[in-house]
Amino acid sequence: MSAPEEPLRVVVADDQAAVREGLVLMLNLLPDIEVVASAADGREALAMVAEHRPDAILLDLHMPVMDGTEATRRLTAEHPEVAVVVLTTYADDRSVLDTLRAGARSYLTKDADRRHIARTLHSAAAGLTVLDPQVQATLLAAAGGGGREADREPGRDGRPGGDAAGQRAAGDLPDGLTPREAEILTLIARGRNNGEIAAELFLSANTVKTHINRVFAKTGSRDRAAAALYARQHGLD
Numbered sequence: 001m002s003a004p005e006e007p008l009r010v011v012v013a014d015d016q017a018a019v020r021e022g023l024v025l026m027l028n029l030l031p032d033i034e035v036v037a038s039a040a041d042g043r044e045a046l047a048m049v050a051e052h053r054p055d056a057i058l059l060d061l062h063m064p065v066m067d068g069t070e071a072t073r074r075l076t077a078e079h080p081e082v083a084v085v086v087l088t089t090y091a092d093d094r095s096v097l098d099t100l101r102a103g104a105r106s107y108l109t110k111d112a113d114r115r116h117i118a119r120t121l122h123s124a125a126a127g128l129t130v131l132d133p134q135v136q137a138t139l140l141a142a143a144g145g146g147g148r149e150a151d152r153e154p155g156r157d158g159r160p161g162g163d164a165a166g167q168r169a170a171g172d173l174p175d176g177l178t179p180r181e182a183e184i185l186t187l188i189a190r191g192r193n194n195g196e197i198a199a200e201l202f203l204s205a206n207t208v209k210t211h212i213n214r215v216f217a218k219t220g221s222r223d224r225a226a227a228a229l230y231a232r233q234h235g236l237d
Contacts, residue, residue, distance in 0.1 A: 007034040007071050008122055012046035013051060013071070014038075014060040014087075021112075023058065023087075026114045033118055042074075043064030055125040056083040058117065060098065061090055076103025080206035083124035087117065091134045097176050100214050106130040123147050129213045139176070139218060174234050175218045182236055184211045188224055189231035 010027060012035055014020040020038050027033045036052040039045040042059075043066045057075065061068035072084050085106045086099050096107060105124040108117060109132045120130040131139070135202060173182050187197045198208045212227075221227040231237040 005032070007032050007124055008056060009036050009052070009054040010121055011032050011036060011045060011048045011054045011057040012038045013040075013042065013048075013057060013063065015040050015063040016060075019060075023117075027058075027118065029119050030114065033121065036188055040064075042068060042071030045071050045076070046074055048081055049075060053079075054082060056085055056121045058087050058121065059104075061086060061088040061095055068221050069095075069102050072099055072102040072104050075222070076207075076210060080204065080210065081097060083121070083127075085117075085121055085124045085130075087112070091132065093138050096135050096138050100217060101176075103210050103214075105210070107135045108132045109134055127209055127213065129217045130196050131217055175216070177218055181211055181215050181218070184208065185215050185219070185227060185231050186236050188212070188215070189228040189237035191228075 010033055012020055012023045012027070013114055014023065017040070020040065022031040024038050027035050036054055037120045039048045040108050041052075041063045045057060045059060046066070048054075059068050059071060063071075066074075068086060068088065072086070075082060082101075083106070084104045085108065086104045087108050087110060088095070089110050091107075091109050099107060103126075105131055106120050108120055108130070111134075112120070112132065173179070177185065183201065184197055187200065192200065194205060194208050194212070197203070199207050201208075203211075215221070215227060219227060219230045221230055228237070
């Protein structure tokens with residue numbers, strides 16, 4: 001007889017005490033979720049993640065001391081193994097794009113029920129991206145205007161982008177892709193696997209995985225074949 005699976009260990013961060021406590025109570029009622037800590041702001045969320053090493057964090061965006069977007073950026077850099085799931089009332093294009101660029105794996109609005117939140121936490125911890133339908137609509141609407149921020153990352157020569165795709169300005173890229181995401185999309189289209197991409201761009205496997213999740217989310221790709229087709233259609237191969 002196989003042993004039961006361990007529950008997913010989660011940190012909850014929200015500055016509103018009633019919302020935070022409600023989420024903790026709601027999630028702890030589920031047999032496959034264990035809330036190991038809660039936080040009232042982004043800085044406290046970072047501390048709780050460092051202390052408890054959860055599988056995922058459920059994070060609000062607009063919090064004092066350190067907001068959710070900056071907390072996401074720090075979490076992705078310092079704890080890439082922890083899946084960041086945003087749960088917020090905000091679904092405007094800037095909030096969505098900034099947070100996905102910062103490294104969030106999934107983005108939900110507070111209309112989501114507890115089972116949807118739980119499924120999203122499990123999916124994010126498994127490396128998948130889940131976007132609320134309202135968020136998907138926001139991304140599609142934002143795609144018409146293209147990206148607005150360069151968000152460049154250094155290539156192997158220390159300059160922004162190590163490839164032709166990486167050297168393009170973010171404003172020249174479709175669907176809000178950053179230069180680094182376009183560079184990784186190009187390598188996907190060329191048949192590179194995650195390990196080869198990590199080696200070529202001098203990135204960790206977790207960082208590559210995070211970028212690919214964001215590429216899939218922004219391009220609406222369900223798998224690498226769809227992403228490669230998207231790259232060819234947009235001249236990124």
